[in-house]
Amino acid sequence: MIDRLPITEDELQAYIDGELPEDRRGDVEAWLATHPEDMARAAAWRAQNDAIRARYGGVANEPLPARFDLDRLARSSRSWKLAAAVAVAFILGGAVGWLGHAAVARVAAPPRGGLEQFTANAVGAHNVYVVEVRHPVEVPASEAEHLVTWLSKRVGYQLRAPDLERLGLRLIGGRLLPGPTGPAAFFMYESASGERYTLYCARSNAADTALRYSDIGEATAVYWVSDDVAYVVSGKGDRTRLHNVAVLAYEQLEHGARKVHGG
Amino acid sequence: MSGFRHDIQASIPALRRYARALARDVDAADELVQDTLVRALRSEHLFHGGDVRSWLYTILTNLNRNRLRSLARRPIHTLIADEDAADAAGPEAGLRDIERALASLSEDQRTVLLLVALEGLSYREVAEVQGVPIGTVMSRLARARAQIKSYLDGERPALRRIK
Numbered sequence: 001m002i003d004r005l006p007i008t009e010d011e012l013q014a015y016i017d018g019e020l021p022e023d024r025r026g027d028v029e030a031w032l033a034t035h036p037e038d039m040a041r042a043a044a045w046r047a048q049n050d051a052i053r054a055r056y057g058g059v060a061n062e063p064l065p066a067r068f069d070l071d072r073l074a075r076s077s078r079s080w081k082l083a084a085a086v087a088v089a090f091i092l093g094g095a096v097g098w099l100g101h102a103a104v105a106r107v108a109a110p111p112r113g114g115l116e117q118f119t120a121n122a123v124g125a126h127n128v129y130v131v132e133v134r135h136p137v138e139v140p141a142s143e144a145e146h147l148v149t150w151l152s153k154r155v156g157y158q159l160r161a162p163d164l165e166r167l168g169l170r171l172i173g174g175r176l177l178p179g180p181t182g183p184a185a186f187f188m189y190e191s192a193s194g195e196r197y198t199l200y201c202a203r204s205n206a207a208d209t210a211l212r213y214s215d216i217g218e219a220t221a222v223y224w225v226s227d228d229v230a231y232v233v234s235g236k237g238d239r240t241r242l243h244n245v246a247v248l249a250y251e252q253l254e255h256g257a258r259k260v261h262g263g
Numbered sequence: 264m265s266g267f268r269h270d271i272q273a274s275i276p277a278l279r280r281y282a283r284a285l286a287r288d289v290d291a292a293d294e295l296v297q298d299t300l301v302r303a304l305r306s307e308h309l310f311h312g313g314d315v316r317s318w319l320y321t322i323l324t325n326l327n328r329n330r331l332r333s334l335a336r337r338p339i340h341t342l343i344a345d346e347d348a349a350d351a352a353g354p355e356a357g358l359r360d361i362e363r364a365l366a367s368l369s370e371d372q373r374t375v376l377l378l379v380a381l382e383g384l385s386y387r388e389v390a391e392v393q394g395v396p397i398g399t400v401m402s403r404l405a406r407a408r409a410q411i412k413s414y415l416d417g418e419r420p421a422l423r424r425i426k
Contacts, residue, residue: 013408019386045408048361048376048408049380052361055358055361060277060280062276064276068293068300228370
């Protein structure tokens with residue numbers, strides 16, 4: 001058989017959700033016929049959809065209680081001007097947050113949304129461990145797989161140590177650290193010239209944010225929150241470099257779930 | 264009844280379904296729906312066309328986020344018996360499993376999965392509801408499904424959410 005373009009996870013998912021362009025559906029079906037693992041996964045996703053519908057689908061058929069009578073609700077809504085302004089504010093707020101995602105805020109500001117302590121911890125850990133010569137990390141990169149598995153288990157979500165080789169930074173290892181609300185994972189990277197960057201991450205209740213700068217003492221940090229995980233990349237030296245490191249890490253962590261499956 | 268009112272009225276059953284799955288509590292869910300309707304009615308003059316249903320999902324999603332934030336500030340007590348009861352066999356157990364698997368997701372992941380799987384929204388519509396790019400919707404969806412799968416496969420400690 002002639003090699004086709006491999007099917008990506010995104011495409012497999014789009015196929016299940018009926019979002020895949022018509023002309024690619026045949027390719028996915030052919031792929032599934034020869035890739036039992038992906039076939040099993042697709043079947044599992046379908047079964048999840050079915051289970052969700054089986055559990056909650058019936059709610060839409062329940063008789064509507066009187067509390068949802070629109071005329072009554074309309075009459076009871078007082079001070080609607082203020083409320084309308086609030087509604088607009090939060091709808092716009094979402095849109096602005098999204099637009100802000102496109103660019104890193106260039107102005108350093110105190111971390112918001114309860115992240116002050118989190119960022120301070122991250123920078124503190126950075127300052128303590130980057131100067132270590134013999135014991136900068138608890139688990140070396142030679143055991144990277146174990147490191148990630150272990151930290152994931154302790155931190156409570158599936159971690160990834162981003163690959164920063166493109167910027168000349170090699171993972172040297174990591175350690176488990178206390179965070180403001182629970183265990184935090186800490187990864188350290190080093191360049192050939194000895195400059196070190198660290199990534200500190202843990203679960204967080206804070207709202208999603210775009211990438212932001214924070215200047216704390218001699219180290220500079222870039223932090224963000226995505227999907228209930230807060231991340232801080234810390235480093236010394238110039239901001240453009242830190243910016244590039246943080247953006248590369250961000251891109252990998254954000255899009256990590258969408259890698260191509262070789263089969 | 265105006266077209267706007269009519270569209271809102273027609274969306275109520277679906278909003279209830281979404282809210283029930285999101286909040287996993289009948290009273291909390293209906294309260295979310297009622298608040299959503301009140302906000303929508305107050306903002307009628309601000310609505311300049313477009314899909315009323317998507318707009319209602321957006322309001323409800325935002326209200327739920329605010330609700331969870333205020334809940335997070337209070338200690339939550341969960342009945343131990345409730346946690347243990349779910350391992351019983353039978354069709355009921357299957358439904359409860361998916362309920363608990365959904366509970367193990369982060370809020371953004373749960374929202375995406377429910378809007379797609381239960382409410383049948385397109386990726387684009389979900390992106391608008393959450394105010395994020397479509398790529399983010401797809402990665403959240405992938406993570407949600409992977410998490411549910413591992414939960415149902417028995418790897419429960421992987422991502423327990425205490426909320």
